[in-house]
Amino acid sequence: AAAIRLADYTPPAWRVSDVVLEFDLGIDSSEVTAHLTLRSEVDAPLRLDGEGLELLSIAVDGTPLDPGRWRHTDHVLEVSGMRDGSVLTTRVRVQPAANTALEGLYLSGSREAGFLLTQCEAEGFRHITFFPDRPDVLARYTVTLRADKARFPVLLAGGNPDGAGELPDGRHWARFVDPHPKPCYLFALVAGRLEKIERDYVTAEGRAVKLVIWSEANAIDSCHYAMDALEHSMRWDEQAYGRSYDLDVFHVVATHDFNMGAMENKGLNIFNAKYLLADPDTTTDDEYKGVEAVVAHEYFHNWSGNRVTCRDWFQLSLKEGLTVFREQQFSADMNSPSLKRIEDVALLRRAQFPEDAGPLAHPVRPAEYREINNFYTATVYEKGAELVRMLAGRLGTEGFRRGMDRYFADNDGRAATLEDFLGALGAANGIDLMPYLAWYGQSGTPRLRARGRYDEGAQRYTLTLSQHTPPSASQPDKHAVPIPVKLALFDRDGNMLPLHLDGEACGTETVVVLDASERSFTFERIPHAPVPSLLRGFSAPVLLECGYAPAELALLLTHDPDGFNRWEAGQQLAARAFDDCRTGGAEALDAWSSALRQLFVEPGLDAALLADLLTPPGEIELAERQEAVDPAQIHELRQVMQRRLGRVIGAEALERRYRELYAPGPPALDAAGKARRRLQRRVLELLALVAVDTAHALADAQYRSASGMTDRLAALGVLVRGGAAEATDALADFRRRHADNPLAMDKWFAVQAQIPGEPALGRVQALEQDPAFTLKNPNRARALLGTFASGNPSGFHRADGAGYRLLAERLATLDSLNPQIAARLATAFNGWQRLEPVRREMARQALSDLAGRPGLSRNLSEIVASVLS
Ligand code: B3K
Ligand code: ZN
Numbered sequence: 112a113a114a115i116r117l118a119d120y121t122p123p124a125w126r127v128s129d130v131v132l133e134f135d136l137g138i139d140s141s142e143v144t145a146h147l148t149l150r151s152e153v154d155a156p157l158r159l160d161g162e163g164l165e166l167l168s169i170a171v172d173g174t175p176l177d178p179g180r181w182r183h184t185d186h187v188l189e190v191s192g193m194r195d196g197s198v199l200t201t202r203v204r205v206q207p208a209a210n211t212a213l214e215g216l217y218l219s220g221s222r223e224a225g226f227l228l229t230q231c232e233a234e235g236f237r238h239i240t241f242f243p244d245r246p247d248v249l250a251r252y253t254v255t256l257r258a259d260k261a262r263f264p265v266l267l268a269g270g271n272p273d274g275a276g277e278l279p280d281g282r283h284w285a286r287f288v289d290p291h292p293k294p295c296y297l298f299a300l301v302a303g304r305l306e307k308i309e310r311d312y313v314t315a316e317g318r319a320v321k322l323v324i325w326s327e328a329n330a331i332d333s334c335h336y337a338m339d340a341l342e343h344s345m346r347w348d349e350q351a352y353g354r355s356y357d358l359d360v361f362h363v364v365a366t367h368d369f370n371m372g373a374m375e376n377k378g379l380n381i382f383n384a385k386y387l388l389a390d391p392d393t394t395t396d397d398e399y400k401g402v403e404a405v406v407a408h409e410y411f412h413n414w415s416g417n418r419v420t421c422r423d424w425f426q427l428s429l430k431e432g433l434t435v436f437r438e439q440q441f442s443a444d445m446n447s448p449s450l451k452r453i454e455d456v457a458l459l460r461r462a463q464f465p466e467d468a469g470p471l472a473h474p475v476r477p478a479e480y481r482e483i484n485n486f487y488t489a490t491v492y493e494k495g496a497e498l499v500r501m502l503a504g505r506l507g508t509e510g511f512r513r514g515m516d517r518y519f520a521d522n523d524g525r526a527a528t529l530e531d532f533l534g535a536l537g538a539a540n541g542i543d544l545m546p547y548l549a550w551y552g553q554s555g556t557p558r559l560r561a562r563g564r565y566d567e568g569a570q571r572y573t574l575t576l577s578q579h580t581p582p583s584a585s586q587p588d589k590h591a592v593p594i595p596v597k598l599a600l601f602d603r604d605g606n607m608l609p610l611h612l613d614g615e616a617c618g619t620e621t622v623v624v625l626d627a628s629e630r631s632f633t634f635e636r637i638p639h640a641p642v643p644s645l646l647r648g649f650s651a652p653v654l655l656e657c658g659y660a661p662a663e664l665a666l667l668l669t670h671d672p673d674g675f676n677r678w679e680a681g682q683q684l685a686a687r688a689f690d691d692c693r694t695g696g697a698e699a700l701d702a703w704s705s706a707l708r709q710l711f712v713e714p715g716l717d718a719a720l721l722a723d724l725l726t727p728p729g730e731i732e733l734a735e736r737q738e739a740v741d742p743a744q745i746h747e748l749r750q751v752m753q754r755r756l757g758r759v760i761g762a763e764a765l766e767r768r769y770r771e772l773y774a775p776g777p778p779a780l781d782a783a784g785k786a787r788r789r790l791q792r793r794v795l796e797l798l799a800l801v802a803v804d805t806a807h808a809l810a811d812a813q814y815r816s817a818s819g820m821t822d823r824l825a826a827l828g829v830l831v832r833g834g835a836a837e838a839t840d841a842l843a844d845f846r847r848r849h850a851d852n853p854l855a856m857d858k859w860f861a862v863q864a865q866i867p868g869e870p871a872l873g874r875v876q877a878l879e880q881d882p883a884f885t886l887k888n889p890n891r892a893r894a895l896l897g898t899f900a901s902g903n904p905s906g907f908h909r910a911d912g913a914g915y916r917l918l919a920e921r922l923a924t925l926d927s928l929n930p931q932i933a934a935r936l937a938t939a940f941n942g943w944q945r946l947e948p949v950r951r952e953m954a955r956q957a958l959s960d961l962a963g964r965p966g967l968s969r970n971l972s973e974i975v976a977s978v979l980s
Contacts, residue, residue: 600641
């Protein structure tokens, strides 16, 4: 397939003002009639996208169209001689049950009990009907659904309900009208046997809204938490951004068959059940947070994405980066800001930094793509959110709100660009933000270097900051970008010093902006050499290189009043401790472990924060520190450093703390309960490294007495990953207990795919034979193969290459079923060029064998080709 380029954008020759859709729904075959009112000022043939559609009839203004006037090739329907205002009517047939790609109209669940639904973003609508399938064509939709009433009692589409009734032969109909013009990727329908819960909501503007969450009958009791999260999100968006909901109904539907997390279709959000269903017996604390975050994210899209949409898919981060940022703010407000920031920065480093450092690197606004579904990446989402955060920080709370108000006002009902966004934020504040466009157009993580010089005589501290972004194949010359560096200076007792910059007092914390390749900043009236705390709150998505002495990081780790900054200092120190383990050094390892021993007994420290402080960077992040990556060695060294930490704290102290944290009875879902469980898990994991028998006995007892999934899965994880004898019984018990719950069973597969080292492969192969395993369900495929390939480096990267060959084989099979999922799982190969030579060659071989297979999808072949390059 040819590359599609941002530089080639042209406005559509034909627009559509109104769409009238009629669906005659059936599991094997559904018919779709579309009446499109077409608009154009230019004399050009009409070209509509369409894939996998059987064209039954075509007419213009009610008259069958002369065969000479239209041509239907593979993916395009071309019609000549159309006039402005004409109505084109097409009737097509599609096959929902045969649709394994889960894009367009498809069946979720079994033929007997399942339901029909749609997924259109990015380009699924062309699998439903002929249409200019691009986000800058905005139209008003009227949708009528017709189906057998017994088999499809519930009929839903986006928009407000506009009538329903009976039809002959046991059929019925329902109509929905959406008054807000929208791009076709936001179209959705759902039809089948579903249960609901409802809640009444009144917006700040006084509109009465019916909130309805739908699921299959056996899961409806697990929808209440999502309903609360939805209500909180709606209220929050009114308060934080002045944005209210704009239809009379808001439907949310859960499905177990979904390619991603959820989808923000106008008025009819569709969710992967993993991000909607929640109950203490089957849902972990982290998953509860995930539900709250994704419900909020999809809801927030109603303004950042739907009311203001994207001109083209290159602008994807306009809605995604912004909406991730809005969700981060919301989750911080609902929970703990520093824990949320820790989680988000950890995710950025684990998922986005490696992406940005390898062959899949691309700018937040890519310059070209072949398959757009491959660009729903950590870069577009998470780095995109970091860029919005920088802009928000630059403008301050009020300035950012002013800018967002302007953005929504100027672009409501439009398909906008990133320039529109920066322009509105800047115009509302009288600031030129266009220099930040450089961040959007350039791939790679900038390196920020910091050097400090203290002049005792002058009582002056000079901080010199410089930046450098390593060249990449498509961008050999990288430019300087504006880097806001939030900073503080600490004295040797761990107190923050008052800052005087350029003759002005600026409190104890300030932001300097590095807007060139190098700059110096001079602080006056500094009584002795300070310890700088840089990039506070992770004020820019960069890699900081600062020649700290381990003792300086330890000082920040123990004294910084801000939880996030403490954690950050601890992460840097832990990375140095890891280097010590590799090279036989001791300074950082000692500083890290003794600082944490001190914090372990510090009264009043939040238990969840302590748990995070006690967790060193993960194996993927640590691999960035090795020249020739050996994942087995990294796993081993990380264990060594954690064992050292466990010894320094002491087995007895760990066991005592574990017992203190024990709380019988049903799990408390408040912050204190979650914090307790988080720390207890961490303590148990550390104990397992220094007193294995005690830890396994405790884990076994915890497994058996646990009344919630968080504690049960934590215990199971310690047993399974530790190779404990007790693991076998616990796994069998878990399976019996949760056999009917697909989301719990996903965890059963995933925990076993995490067994470290050589044994993982055999376990994965055995689990593939389990009757509950199927490649057809994305959650199940991700739970087993995704966890193995992307979440278990020492298991996947076997020196004999068998992990690579297994994945490549499965990708080929999966590709013929569901190309989006195959392409996503294939990104596990990213970074293979940096492996040590033996593994590198094995990975290259597996990848090039895969690349050579005939008939790969555009999705998978693009990823494989990029990763290989
Ligand atoms: N916008 C969807 C993602 C669609 C992915 C298409 N491959 C969910 C979200 O980001 O909210
Ligand atoms: Zn989104």
